[in-house]
Amino acid sequence: MIDIENSDIGIPEYTYSNVNFKSSLQNNISDFGDFFEHYMLKNKPCIIQNVVSDWECAKKWVTEDEINYDYMVEEYGDMDAPVANCKNIQYNAQCKSNMKVHEFLKYLQCNTNNELLYLKDWHLRKNRPNDKFYEILPYFAMDWLNEFALDNKDDDFMFVYIGPQGSRTPLHEDVYCSYSWSVNIVGRKKWILFPPGEEDKLKDRFGNLPLLFEPEKHVNVKYYEIIQEKGDALFVPSGWHHQVANELNTISINHNWINGCNIEFVWKALQKCLVSVENQIAEFKDTSEYSIECQLILKSLFGMDFQSFLDFLCYIAKKRMSQLQGESNTSLSKYSLGINIIKFDLKNILKVMNSIQVHPVFQKENILSSIKNDLLEIRTAITKVL
Template sequence: MDRATFACSTAFFRDYSSSSQGAFCLPGGHVDFIEKVESFTYSDFFRDYLIPNHPCIFSAKFTEDWGSRRNWVTWDGKPNFDHLLQKFGEAVVPVANCDVKEYNSNPKEQLPFKEYVKYWKEYIKNDYRSSRGCLYLKDWHLSRAFPEQDVYTTPVYFSSDWLNEYWDAIAVDDYRFVYMGPKGSWTPFHADVFRSYSWSANICGRKKWLLYPAGQEEYLKDRHGNLPFDVTAPSLQDRSVYPRYNQSQPPVEIVQEAGEIVFIPSGWHHQVYNLEDTISINHNWVNGCNVAIMWCFLQDELAAVQREINEWKDPMDDWHLQCQLIMKSCTGIDYKEFYNFLKVIAENRISVLENGLDDEALAKNTPKAAISTLGMLHAVFDLKRTVKVLTSLSANEDFKKLDLTSLSPPPEALLHHLKAAIDTALL
């Protein structure tokens, strides 16, 4: 991060409100296409897309050196089933049925990858029809299962990735996925986990995206407050069911070609179609630009849980703890883990600022090496955003009602260390 970008980000977030997320991009508006690798810098992306929460498309030039672009695709742009079977045939993968709606999503099953490829070939042969329905391989943690494979390199623009930095550190999960599906497979209307950013690279095939800037989803809810499963369904025209639909704006529509990367802003709901047989690589990620959006989302999720079980508040001694447990089961994180998430992010940056890295450490593919590569000012920016959110978390009444004795260091001590590290770095 250069000094001009640091100054820009500092000024923006000084006056920032998470309620303004995405308000700078008009629905149905133009989406920038980034053509040239050599003339587009990290600071360009940070300033023009991350901070204002704007979508954009990166050209196929940004992925042309990936192993998956060379090896997973045939000469005519189709999935290279033979190569994929050779590398991953015995893996067990998650597969969704796009033709079935279950609890406002598609039901999933676990299948051997070789069985899924067999189905896919038959589906193509039968003119994209099957008694089994349209099956879509989704949310496959391929990078975690096959770390030695030469599949792709995360572009530098997406390298400030707090989600995967944290979940890699605790060795529990990650938010790196592979999707593979036939023409006609699709993903219903949703926003990404924790209201994170996402990037999605097409290895082969084409996708159509329908994007709704943050806040537009409020107009798409039915009279009970539920979001639609399919935003193209004719039933949305029924004002007795969807009373505010006529106030919504048309979606931002993107057709993504092979090799291209789409950047999806934080908190934007979307629906996605595979227009051809398609393979894509996707990451969800959070950083200093949208961690406040994540924190607002968690507060909203807890409030929803509290409303749902409010009748048990008086008779249940550990009601606040139960709310946290339910929230974690539904969302994947609770307030104490969110504190630990912020702590890991903060301590990694403090370590780099206070101790630096030698050449050997810089050469390794580690979070601290990535932090160092992005520069001292980026680490300071990250710490300043962490201070902002951690201060809000520490003052939160629901957080203070929890048993915080297990948190090490205590929030007050971590905040003090953060502020001292920032002051020292800016001397």
């Protein structure tokens, strides 16, 4: 059972104490309630140590603190996976292509060429749904994003990463301004995380971020430097830009996720991206297609437009209403949501719906017409039960 004691807890503003941001985090998380109150709600990063001892992948993918290449090739070798070339950069991003897993593992084992390849964003769990190679930790079970994806048979946000020493992921913010978590099965990663707003100090005059943050070139920037060891789970909060480097040959499992604690951050990020799009094509503001074009561009940039965001929000709201009325309250097929968590979800959905209802896009006749009534009905129903 996943629950919280106080269903009236809200989402606080960002707060920071006077700490040394250039430091390693070591947090002893006692239980879900501790993590919920001190890290998810406060949108602060943390490390939870030694979490993979019972995972099948920790036993089969690793031998003597090294990748078990023979097992990985035999089990997954014929599968395709996306591989990034860390040395081939175009438009400030690593170039990607598909590769057979056995070919990548052969490269990783020998690593005699000049390339620096990184297998990342591999949907292994989706392609092998019966392969229970890991379990979602209770801390991360409030996961609307993957709940929605699995229920609707969409692409999930569950990934495997395999990279050699020196491979890296450039400076970025996670998709949808979501949370993410990362667990090292073997190896070591070095993370640099920036509290929201610090990334603005790194932008050039065109608003572009550098590919990588270099401390000696950027002064007066607050950041966390975090070493993630084998067996560690790292929680990355919403809106925290970060970059990652593998200090050893490393395998990790990563999820992006959204829930009642950060849905307002996602909504604010979606609105901010729309404003940017509107400013970019402001010269077409008086055309009849302007609003629709803005939504199309928004979806290409953010990954969601207003329609898909509302579809997502309404789906979770309907499901939580049904759960409140006694239907199955499991999350990600394992954890049961307590009554306080269900009400917490509905409370924060209602807060976002109230904001959506007064947004200018909601008032336009040619936008969101198919879901306006649905949202208003759900909003009324939630108000009645809270």
